[in-house]
Amino acid sequence: MMNRLITLTPPLTDEIVLGLRAGDRVRISGVIYTARDAAHRRLVEALKRGEPPPFDLRGAILYYVGPTPPRPGQVIGSAGPTTAERMDPYTPYLHSLGLKATIGKGKRGPEVKEALQQHKAVYLAAIGGAAAYLMKAIKEARVIAYDDLGTESIRRLVVEDFPAFVINDCHGGDYYQEGIRAYAKSGMT
Amino acid sequence: MRSIPYHEIATQAERLCKEANFFLNPDLARALDDALRTEPSPLGVEVLRTLQENARLAAAEQIPLCQDTGLALFFVDLGEDVRVEGGSLYDAIQEGARKGYQEGYLRNSVVSDPLKRTPGKDNTPAIIHVTLVPGDRIHLHMKVVSAGCENKSRMTILRPADGIEGVKAFILTVVKEAGPGACPPFTVGVGIGGDFEVAPLLAKRALLRLIGRRHLDPEVAALELSLLGEINALGIGPVGLGGATTAFDVFIETAPCHIASLPVAVNLACHSSRHREVEI
Incomplete structure (x- = not known):
């Protein structure tokens, strides 16, 4: 099985997302944003009250991460992906406002997979637990909202060649299913 | 009876919290090597190699292997002939965990109330399980409980x-x-x-x-x-x-x-x- 290597530079367009397929390996360079559990709740509540988002959602990539505190001289601490399914209740709404990609780990629910097809968006996974490795791809980090949430605040990151895999594309492809099917013995999936 | 000073237990608990988060245990490093010899999936191999590199970076720079540095859990086998001098065993472990997480730049992942979800001030309380055993020693086994x-x-x-x-x-x-x-x-x-x-x-x-x-x-x-x-x-x-x-x-x-x-x-x-x- 060949897995293509594709460079992504946000903001992403419909055209870029349409070209991505489950199983592609991607390298992301440019600005991405972070949010996890508590920030999602607060962000979606604010948006539904009609308040402007703390960053432009259109074409954006959102990384589910709660980094460790940086040591003096570090840009950010260890920063690997957190489990994505906890954000499922908020993700379709954010895609409806133009969010183009999320980065996490683990499976997404049917409501998210449908939203990816409807709004032309994509779900990426970074390697869970490779947090010291992934922090090296983060060149700048700045808290832009919800400072009081600590590790859960929203950060603007500048990344260079940040590695991830396309898990769910906007055509219904699901790499977790494909990958497991390829290696399962005796139909145990 | 053997006396063990409070600060000795606290210092060891602190060290265990940091080392558990920075250094991949040798048995797991070997398991990664072994898996690389047998894993048929190219992406699987890429992931295993990345995990090796992750462990190398974490050890070299003393940064956490994973951003989820977890709750601190301690299994304590406490010898019946041990007396802790200068404070309680529980306090010593809590103090060690607090310092280990703060000074090791480990993440605070505790919410002090499970329903209100209020972020805690630090990463305590550690979870502590004590078993009384014969003898005059204390065995501490720290485990990172990541979510x-x-x-x-x-x-x-x-x-x-x-x-x-x-x-x-x-x-x-x-x-x-x-x-x-x-x-x-x-x-x-x-x-x-x-x-x-x-x-x-x-x-x-x-x-x-x-x-x-x-x-x-x-x-x-x-x-x-x-x-x-x-x-x-x-x-x-x-x-x-x-x-x-x-x-x-x-x-x-x-x-x-x-x-x-x-x-x-x-x-x-x-x-x-x-x-x-x-x-x-």
């Missing part, structure tokens, strides 16, 4: 009639449902027997065993190996991208139980199962 795999751990009480087949089916279901998000290749800790709280404690404690060490009872050891084979046939692979390495090992601990019950608990640890021990 990705902990959230996918499960407990059930089967019917005695369900037997070994029922136990195996439950364990396989837990691993399948955990899937990619819980960061395989796993170490699978299993507790069989006891009661509603004993089985999960057995499962948690099973995770402290070194990779490759079998249970002393040959029947339990055979069950561990047969489950390991079946788990690796699931195809989940390194971080779930497909492959033949879904678990590094399966550790089972058993205990007597009620004539009417067959408790089974499965506690998963991720590919970088983090734990460190010391004897004082």
Whole structure:
């Protein structure tokens, strides 16, 4: 099985997302944003009250991460992906406002997979637990909202060649299913 | 009676918190090497190599292997002939955990109230389980409890009639449902027997065993190996991208139980199962 290597530079367009397929390996360079559990709740509540988002959602990539505190001289601490399914209740709404990609780990629910097809968006996974490795791809980090949430605040990151895999594309492809099917013995999936 | 100073326990607890988070244990490093020789999936190989590089970077720069530096859990085997001098055992461990997480730049992952979700001031309280044992020593075993795999751990009480087949089916279901998000290749800790709280404690404690060490009872050891084979046939692979390495090992601990019950608990640890021990 060949897995293509594709460079992504946000903001992403419909055209870029349409070209991505489950199983592609991607390298992301440019600005991405972070949010996890508590920030999602607060962000979606604010948006539904009609308040402007703390960053432009259109074409954006959102990384589910709660980094460790940086040591003096570090840009950010260890920063690997957190489990994505906890954000499922908020993700379709954010895609409806133009969010183009999320980065996490683990499976997404049917409501998210449908939203990816409807709004032309994509779900990426970074390697869970490779947090010291992934922090090296983060060149700048700045808290832009919800400072009081600590590790859960929203950060603007500048990344260079940040590695991830396309898990769910906007055509219904699901790499977790494909990958497991390829290696399962005796139909145990 | 032997006196052990409060500050000695606190200092050791602090050190264990930092080292568990910075250094991949040698048995897991070997398990990664072994898996690289047998993993047929190219993406699986890429993931395993990345995990090796991650461990190298974390050790070299003393940064956490994973951003989820977890809750701090301590299993304490406390010798009956030990007296802690200058404070309590509990306070010493809490102080060590607090300092270890603060000074090691480890993440605070505690909410002080589970319903209000109020962030805690630091990463305490540590969870502490004390067992009284003969002797005049204290054995501390610190384990990082990170949420990705902990959230996918499960407990059930089967019917005695369900037997070994029922136990195996439950364990396989837990691993399948955990899937990619819980960061395989796993170490699978299993507790069989006891009661509603004993089985999960057995499962948690099973995770402290070194990779490759079998249970002393040959029947339990055979069950561990047969489950390991079946788990690796699931195809989940390194971080779930497909492959033949879904678990590094399966550790089972058993205990007597009620004539009417067959408790089974499965506690998963991720590919970088983090734990460190010391004897004082």
